[in-house]
Structure formats: C-alpha cells, structure tokens
Amino acid sequence: MDSEQSIINNNNKTTDYKVWFITGASSGIGLQLALNLISQGYSVAGTSRHLSNIENKINSERFLPLEVDLVNEESVSNALKKTVEKFGRVDVIVNNAGQSILGALEEFSDSEIRDLFDSNLFGPLNVIRHSLKYLRVQKSGLIYNISSIAGFMENAMTGGYSATKFALSGVSESLKEELKPFGIQVCSVNPGMVKTAILNKIMYPNEVIADYQSREMLNAFYKYRESINLPGTDADKLAKLLIDVSLETDIPAYLFCGVDANNTSKDKITKLTDTINKNEKRAGIDILESK
Template structure:
C-alpha cells in the first residue's frame, strides 16, 4: 500500500519538487495551495488550503482522508519570507508572518493528529530554515518564526510519541525557488538610517536565493526521512558552510559569532 502524503504549499518551489519526486516514487500525494485552480496540470492533485484559515485546513484534511482512507505523512511546507529592519516592519506584517510560518503549521498538526492517532501511526515533517537557528540581520522576524517552529516541534514530538506518531524538522538553506518574489520586503526608505546596510543586505540575500541549490535535493532528503524508521529531531539540508554555521554558533562565544555574521553581511 502506497503511503498517503499531504504537502502544504505544494504548488511551487520546494513543495512542488517534493510532491513530484514522491509521486515518482509511488506515493499517493496531495498538495495544497490558496489558489488551486491555477495548477490543473500538476503531477498530483492540488487542493485548496490556506494555513491562516482553520476551516480550510479541516475541510482539506477531511477530503484527503475520504479519498485515500488514511493519512501517513504530512509535510508542513507552506511559509512566507519577510525582510526589513525590525524597527520599520509594520506590526501587522510581523503578525502575518507568524500566522503563516508558526501558527499555520500548528493548526495543520492539530487537524491531522486525530486521524494519525486512530491509525496509531504517522509522520509530520515541519519545513523550517537554517535561518531559524540564528538571528540574522534584516531577517530577524523570519528567523524568529522559523526558530519558534523548530522549538515547538521538539516539545510536540515528545507529547505524541505514545501514539506512535513521529515528528521532525527539516531546515533548508538557500534553494533556487520563488520565495524571494513572494516575501514581504519592507521598503528601502530614502530617509531611513538603515538605507545603506539594509539595501546591501537585501541584494545579498536575493543573490543567495538565485544561486541556491536545486530543490530536488530537499525532495530526496525528505524521501529518505520518510523511509527512516525513527527520524531524528532535526535535519539540515543545504550548502556545507550554511550547515556549519549552526555548529559554529554552538562552539563560538556569542560576540565572536555575531562578528562573523556582521562581516558576512558587510555591516
């Protein structure tokens, strides 16, 4: 019996690559999008779901269970980027980012746990970010929302172990996707004290995404995790130096690590 997989944000970028790859490997895949009508030629069904609207989550989870009879793997991939000086980002945009990157995945998890408990099996994979391991300049809100998802996963997986349900994090580095075009950019204001450093950092971040790794690498990593009997708590996928930066944060004095980051971003 092929495993049934639900991927939020499955219409483009990493989510689409994962969906295509798992479909190729024989999984029964359902992706989601806020605008499913745009993706009628996808290799797997794209269902309507907005992680910021709880009723769409429960409706779609129920549809998948009705169609497939079970739900084995849920990949919380839907997320949005955000950049800007924290002082200048409107509070509404900060809240919107946490709604999508943090509260959205939690609500998806809550919706699928009853079915997985009934099955006495299941795997939930939360797609976070290497940026969630450190406070990055002009990406502080994004770092915080992804870091919060990393931490709550650590607690959540202990709470659901008794039901034979597994949970893990996968933190990607920079991948060549359309995330830069979809993220909220605080404008580079002419009279802003952050104009120079923020403008330079923004260009550097966009370059990293444009020259990022192939999302197929994430798809292969997730496929391997699904086939792992007891997944680890954390996985990191990306360039060696991006993954190594997490190791450096653990072993270096805080101010030394901060200086490395500031030098990298030319601040």
C-alpha cells in the first residue's frame, strides 16, 4: 500500500463535504474562492509563497494556510500531505497561482520567460502530479486550471503570458481524457478581465525596445478600458460560479468567464473556421500522399 493510501485510510476524520486545495489563495480569485467556500461549510487548504501573506486572511478551523514553493516538488508534496492529514482527503484542486508579464516577445529575456513558465505552467504541473496520487486512490476529484482568455485568443504584447496559458489549457484538455477512467474531471477556466488587484500594476520585461512601443500601447489600452468603464468580471461572483460548477456531474472542458471572454472566444472560433475552410483543399486533399 502506498503512502498516500495509508494517509487516507489511517486518518480518523470522516467528512461529507469537499476539501479544496487552492494555490495563490492570499489575494484575488483565490482568496475570494476560499472565503466563499469557508462560508458555505467547506474545508480549504490555501497556499502562498509566504505564510505571512495568508495566515491571517481567514480565521477558521476549516482553513489551512500553507507556505508553498510551487516549483519545488517536495514543497508541493508536503503541502498536499498536510492537507490530507488535517482534513482526511482532498477533492478539488485549483491551480490559481500565477503571474502576468506583458510586453513584446523580443523584450523578454530567457530567464524572464522561464520564470513565467515556472509560475504559470510548471508549478501547476507539480500540483497536478502530486495531487493525483490522492485523487486516483479516491477515484474521484476535480482539477480547475485557472488559465485565461489569453490562453485561447492571442493579442499583441501578450505573447509570453499567452504561451504559458495556452500550454496550461492544452494540458487540461489532454488530462481530462486521461483521467476519465478514474472519475476525475478537469476544467480549464479562461476568464477575461477580472476585477482584482493585479489590474492595478502592469508588469513588464526589464528590456525596453522603443520600436514596439509596448508599454505605451498597454497603458493606453488599460486607460481606455477605465475611461469607458468597461465592465469586468467580479472575483466574488466568479468564485461562486466555480463552486456551483463543481457540484455538477458533467463539468465542461472549458469555462469562459466574463462577457469579454465569451465574445472573444466566439470570434476566434469564427475566424479559425473561416481560415480552415479557405485552405482546406490545398492544405488537405492536395498534399495527400500519392498512391
């Protein structure tokens, strides 16, 4: 019997509620989700890079604050072990932690791109691999990967960020098929603009290449959104939506959140369909191997 099975079997706690494990739970979507879950009677383990950022955010016996380095496999493994030791199981994994750096792709250094992938892809992959050791034993569970509309529809100056989110959404699609035999569901959550503190500070690569005018373009875009008071998604309502969807038996592979995300995704599908139709003969039948 492996150690994960032993922890579940030897824990005397019995629960009739779901236990959630949320990364990046000290602010934004992660914090709102944790607060809503606790208020509804769920148990939550919430992670942050620094314990001081999270330990005083929620005062409840059903909340376990954890300091976790998501790129460190041992740190992730220990956090999940502590979660199961305290609550008896883990049911819903939310890969929410990440960072956003925007700018022209040429402006990114190799280390900046790698750090972005560590935060937005390789960290979540660590959480997925180590959580599956418990979810497979239970033959049930749900994994929410918080991607972005930028993980489905590209824009200028989002190339580095989009690359990480496209990858995370792609992982979600593949994983959903792999985990069906184990009763584990997977959903790529692709929000548009969400009203969180992250909008208050745009992060850029260190290098500035004047030809692109990337910072001017991005600042102008955000100022325009603010000037016309373009509505964004409310983090609290998004949190409630994720809880509601988690109770369903057939959870969608993709969940586009926000009017902007839904409209943008439909535009992308229309344009992509047109492109396929226009090139289908020359890029399909015409290049078949001759017999």
